[in-house]
Amino acid sequence: VSLEDAYLPFYFGWFLRHTFQDELEGVAKGFLKTLDSLEAFKKHLSDFPREGEDVVKVEQYFQHTGPLHCTTKFCDYGKAAGAKEYAKSQVVQQSYGSMTELKLQALFLTPRTLGARVALTQEQLQLWPSDPKEEAGSNLPPGSRAHITLGCAQGVEPVQTGVDLLQILQLQQQGQEGEKVEDLELGPLSYYGNGIWVLSLREPIIGPALFSSFHG
Numbered sequence: 376v377s378l379e380d381a382y383l384p385f386y387f388g389w390f391l392r393h394t395f396q397d398e399l400e401g402v403a404k405g406f407l408k409t410l411d412s413l414e415a416f417k418k419h420l421s422d423f424p425r426e427g428e429d430v431v432k433v434e435q436y437f438q439h440t441g442p443l444h445c446t447t448k449f450c451d452y453g454k455a456a457g458a459k460e461y462a463k464s465q466v467v468q469q470s471y472g473s474m475t476e477l478k479l480q481a482l483f484l485t486p487r488t489l490g491a492r493v494a495l496t497q498e499q500l501q502l503w504p505s506d507p508k509e510e511a512g513s514n515l516p517p518g519s520r521a522h523i524t525l526g527c528a529q530g531v532e533p534v535q536t537g538v539d540l541l542q543i544l545q546l547q548q549q550g551q552e553g554e555k556v557e558d559l560e561l562g563p564l565s566y567y568g569n570g571i572w573v574l575s576l577r578e579p580i581i582g583p584a585l586f587s588s589f590h591g
């Protein structure tokens with residue numbers, strides 16, 4: 376085993392600059408606070424699991440640890456299919472350590488995860504690997520799954536955020552618009568049933584991120 380092979384990361388991705396991370400965490404916090412105060416949201420609170428008689432406060436419901444990022448390739452230290460090929464590819468080698476700008480187009484929330492949808496540029500898509508989950512049984516374009524996990528419910532793994540996003544995009548593709556519930560300062564808020572909420576950002580949130588890897 377060469378040194379290079381022995382050190383495949385947990386994942387590759389774009390890591391938000393700390394100023395951008397702080398900004399986005401502030402936006403997410405404000406979004407949750409707003410939701411907690413909305414009658415329409417309270418009406419659907421039974422979508423969320425609750426313990427005993429405690430009313431769910433979404434402000435305290437989601438947790439995240441580690442740096443905010445948009446995963447490109449989950450490598451699992453080399454155990455994931457295609458990890459080595461990805462790490463060795465020319466585009467990855469050339470882009471490693473370079474800055475880019477990530478454009479966020481929506482925030483979404485489910486009883487499992489809280490995330491931001493990332494709109495990738497053509498250049499960023501060069502770093503997007505083929506993704507069987509993204510491609511399976513749908514005709515969603517490559518990069519559809521791109522997201523930043525902002526938090527997970529207790530006991531939920533962050534991989535779920537991308538799964539939840541793909542489900543939302545599939546609903547939209549099937550012609551479900553969601554029920555437009557409220558016009559918030561950041562944009563229109565829609566409810567898709569089963570505790571799924573989407574805030575389409577009127578103005579995309581844009582900020583700097585570094586293409587790098589996480590080794591854990």
Ligand code: ACK
Nearest residue numbers: 386445446449523524533534535536537
């Ligand atoms: O929030 P995320 O994109 O979802 O960032 C984390 C990161 O890798 C470290 O856990 C993502 N992740 C975990 N497992 C997978 C997987 N099987 N496929 C794609 N992404 C994954 C997770």
